[in-house]
Amino acid sequence: MAGGSDADFREFAATHSRRLFRTACLLTSGDWHGAEDLLQETLGKLYPKWRRIGRMEWPFAYAHTTLVRTYLEQQRRKSSGERATDNVPERAARPTGDPELRLTLLDGLAELAPGDRAVLVLRYWEDRSVEQVAEMLHLSAGAVRVRSHRALDRLRAVLGDQLPGLALDRS
Known part of the structure; x- marks a missing residue:
């Protein structure tokens, strides 16, 4: 092009x-x-x-x-400028895949800070290298590694007991 x-x-x-x-x-x-x-x-x-x-x-x-x-x-x-509310709109139907797992992961990602979410999406969904993510986000490679590790720990804490049950149900 x-x-x-x-x-x-x-x-x-x-x-x-x-x-x-x-x-x-x-x-x-x-x-x-x-x-x-x-x-x-x-x-x-x-x-x-x-x-x-x-x-x-x-x-x-x-x-x-x-x-x-x-x-x-x-x-x-x-x-x-945003304020939290108890009124949550309905979510649109999700495409293919395990919808329960997808929703659980999306809900877990939503609980993370935007920078943590960006690092996890780029590293693990987009399968980009640490160096690529560092360049995109103007961070050092070490900062991306640390942030990835901490964000994964936060995601595990947010998901708690939900993820193992979903992983077992996928058989």
Whole structure:
């Protein structure tokens, strides 16, 4: 995909939006509307710079990094203005896989701090190396390792006894 024209951007968006949306869904703990908003904001940030980005060797990597940074930026903004509520909206139906396990993991991820969630999604869902995550999040490799370890411990504590039962039921 070499080039920076509007047609190239439309082709890029059509080709890669689905992968970016999956990552956005994980980052937003399964909130499809939030994931759509995150994806649209990311694409909105890419478009004005597309003439330069479209000529890069890996424009998807740039887009993916922009998505994660946009998510973290949104979380920093929200943390100062959002208030907790007892009124929780219904969740949309989940696609394939073990829905109970998926919901449990998404609920567990939702309990983590945004930075911890981003590290876990990038490391273990996206299967990125420590160095790649460190570069994307502007952290050192050691910080990513420590944060991954601590975030996994927090996730285990949040999930408590739920996860072993789900893992046994999958036989």
